[in-house]
Amino acid sequence: MAAKTLLINGTMVSAREDETILEAARDAGVKIPTLCHLDGLSDVGACRLCLVEVGGRLRPACTTTVSEGMDIRTHTDALKAYRRQIIELLFAERGHVCAVCVASGHCELQDMAVALGMDHVRYEYLAPTCTVDISHERFGLDHNRCILCSRCVRACDEVEGVHTWDVAGRGTSARVITDMNQPWGESETCTACGKCLLACPTGALFKRGATVAEMEHSPARIAMIVESRRVRG
Amino acid sequence: MNPKLRLATVWLGGCSGCHMSLLDLDEWLIDLAAHVDLVYSPIADTKIFPAGVDLALVEGAIANDEHLELVHTIRKQSRILVSLGDCAVTGNVTALRNPLGAAAPTLQQIYVDHGDPRGIIPAEPGIVPVLLDTVVPVHAVVPVDHFLPGCPPPAPRIRALLEALLEGRTPDAQGPEMLRFG
Numbered sequence: 302m303a304a305k306t307l308l309i310n311g312t313m314v315s316a317r318e319d320e321t322i323l324e325a326a327r328d329a330g331v332k333i334p335t336l337c338h339l340d341g342l343s344d345v346g347a348c349r350l351c352l353v354e355v356g357g358r359l360r361p362a363c364t365t366t367v368s369e370g371m372d373i374r375t376h377t378d379a380l381k382a383y384r385r386q387i388i389e390l391l392f393a394e395r396g397h398v399c400a401v402c403v404a405s406g407h408c409e410l411q412d413m414a415v416a417l418g419m420d421h422v423r424y425e426y427l428a429p430t431c432t433v434d435i436s437h438e439r440f441g442l443d444h445n446r447c448i449l450c451s452r453c454v455r456a457c458d459e460v461e462g463v464h465t466w467d468v469a470g471r472g473t474s475a476r477v478i479t480d481m482n483q484p485w486g487e488s489e490t491c492t493a494c495g496k497c498l499l500a501c502p503t504g505a506l507f508k509r510g511a512t513v514a515e516m517e518h519s520p521a522r523i524a525m526i527v528e529s530r531r532v533r534g
Numbered sequence: 535m536n537p538k539l540r541l542a543t544v545w546l547g548g549c550s551g552c553h554m555s556l557l558d559l560d561e562w563l564i565d566l567a568a569h570v571d572l573v574y575s576p577i578a579d580t581k582i583f584p585a586g587v588d589l590a591l592v593e594g595a596i597a598n599d600e601h602l603e604l605v606h607t608i609r610k611q612s613r614i615l616v617s618l619g620d621c622a623v624t625g626n627v628t629a630l631r632n633p634l635g636a637a638a639p640t641l642q643q644i645y646v647d648h649g650d651p652r653g654i655i656p657a658e659p660g661i662v663p664v665l666l667d668t669v670v671p672v673h674a675v676v677p678v679d680h681f682l683p684g685c686p687p688p689a690p691r692i693r694a695l696l697e698a699l700l701e702g703r704t705p706d707a708q709g710p711e712m713l714r715f716g
């Protein structure tokens with residue numbers, strides 16, 4: 302496979318021609334913040350946290366393939382400000398109350414807020430009405446904590462091969478749904494495999510019975526499952 | 535020697551947990567006492583928020599008309615205002631009622647529809663503060679100088695902020711020791 306030569310933060314690196322900017326940066330030891338990307342799943346560019354500047358223009362690193370001579374900046378002041386803004390908007394959009402959340406202490410959104418230096422949210426909280434679905438016998442879904450990253454959708458579709466999840470609606474009324482927007486417990490397709498829980502970065506998907514700070518997701522397991530299947534052929 | 539810093543701590547729409555965390559500073563409070571005059575606090579016998587406050591630590595969200603009035607007074611009469619804890623910084627648990635709608639439908643749902651026994655919405659003008667329609671964080675009403683997240687902020691986090699302010703430094707608002715919500 303042909304190699305491409307590009308600049309990341311002024312340093313010359315070479316990358317495989319089919320690599321994304323995110324992968325090339327990671328190979329070069331540059332860590333770009335992500336939320337909707339999960340190793341083992343396809344990329345959709347949903348969260349925009351991985352935005353980088355390519356020749357001065359904004360591109361999502363996870364869905365942009367490298368090309369020859371690209372001049373990429375990953376951590377300019379403008380990008381850092383955008384990323385913090387994105388995180389603040391995610392907190393403002395739903396009802397995140399870390400103090401009473403199953404995922405507190407194990408949440409990628411909470412960690413990202415720390416990493417990006419968010420000490421408060423400058424936007425008005427929308428405080429939307431969000432339902433909680435605990436119709437499934439083992440799992441629960443709290444829309445208050447969903448960031449619409451679609452990792453559950455892709456884990457269920459691409460790894461379990463079921464596609465129970467999807468996203469319905471637009472803008473602030475978009476919600477993840479199961480089957481034909483029916484309660485999860487009534488889903489005919491769900492195999493109760495739990496891969497969506499492994500993949501979820503927040504407290505939106507949880508094991509029933511888990512209380513504050515008890516829900517630990519294991520997103521790295523998704524890549525392990527995908528890799529061991531590939532090895533076995 | 536520098537004059538003592540005039541310190542106020544205020545309990546708005548919160549559970550007092552942030553003040554408990556402050557008391558968790560244990561013997562360091564004795565060191566602190568050497569540098570501050572506690573001029574207003576739920577743990578001091580004062581009723582009126584005084585003028586000329588150097589540092590106000592504000593716990594809790596703005597949830598009723600009393601909070602709203604007091605927070606304006608605090609801002610006017612304090613040099614440095616700190617939002618202490620998640621309720622002050624984000625609304626947090628106090629703001630959980632916001633999706634229920636404005637004050638009237640919220641009270642209706644809580645005291646009447648789901649009340650046990652059913653029936654009475656508390657209303658004692660001049661005694662029971664009137665709920666605002668929306669619970670908001672402190673910085674939605676007045677400018678805030680520093681934010682200290684945490685539910686409650688752990689005592690060492692409060693101490694780090696106080697030490698910085700006592701030394702005239704800007705508190706370091708970086709990293710999991712100082713920032714984590716929840």
Ligand code: SF4
Nearest residue numbers: 397398399402408504
């Ligand atoms: S999902 Fe994460 S950010 Fe949201 S309330 Fe839970 S711990 Fe906090």
Ligand code: SF4
Nearest residue numbers: 457491492494495497
């Ligand atoms: S438990 Fe498995 S099958 Fe059911 S929705 Fe989640 S990923 Fe899909």
Ligand code: SF4
Nearest residue numbers: 447448450451453501
């Ligand atoms: S439920 Fe979890 S994995 Fe699914 S979209 Fe929401 S935050 Fe992402």
Ligand code: FES
Nearest residue numbers: 346348349351363
């Ligand atoms: S990680 Fe690239 S857009 Fe979310």
